[in-house]
Amino acid sequence: MFDVDQLRQIELGIIEGIDVSIYAKPEFDWWQMVEIRLGLVNGVDVSIYAKPEFDSEQMVEIREGLEQGLEVSIYAKPEFDASQMWEIRLGLEKEKNNV
Numbered sequence: 001m002f003d004v005d006q007l008r009q010i011e012l013g014i015i016e017g018i019d020v021s022i023y024a025k026p027e028f029d030w031w032q033m034v035e036i037r038l039g040l041v042n043g044v045d046v047s048i049y050a051k052p053e054f055d056s057e058q059m060v061e062i063r064e065g066l067e068q069g070l071e072v073s074i075y076a077k078p079e080f081d082a083s084q085m086w087e088i089r090l091g092l093e094k095e096k097n098n099v
Helices: 004-016 030-041 055-065 082-097
Strands: none
Touching: 004 030, 030 055, 055 082
16 A cells, blocks of 8 residues: 555656556665656666665765766665765766766
8 A cells, every 4th residue: 555655756757758557666765766657757777776675875876877877787786875876876977977
């Protein structure tokens, strides 16, 4: 069963015309649903992070990396916490911008 916040994210996805079946699952809390929904709206491959083993903060880092065209497979691993992912993502951004 979904709580009111989860239902709101599903409703927003329907309004936005995205495939909510990707995140309309009880195992995702509403913050995770937000990050998956934002990725779908922004056209990134959410299959990389639309997994319950990633918390919403980890999802943010992966989504932002995808949106910037970074090689997120380097850090899209549950064993990295969000702050570690952030550090790696920043390094990848610097590397990309120095090319």
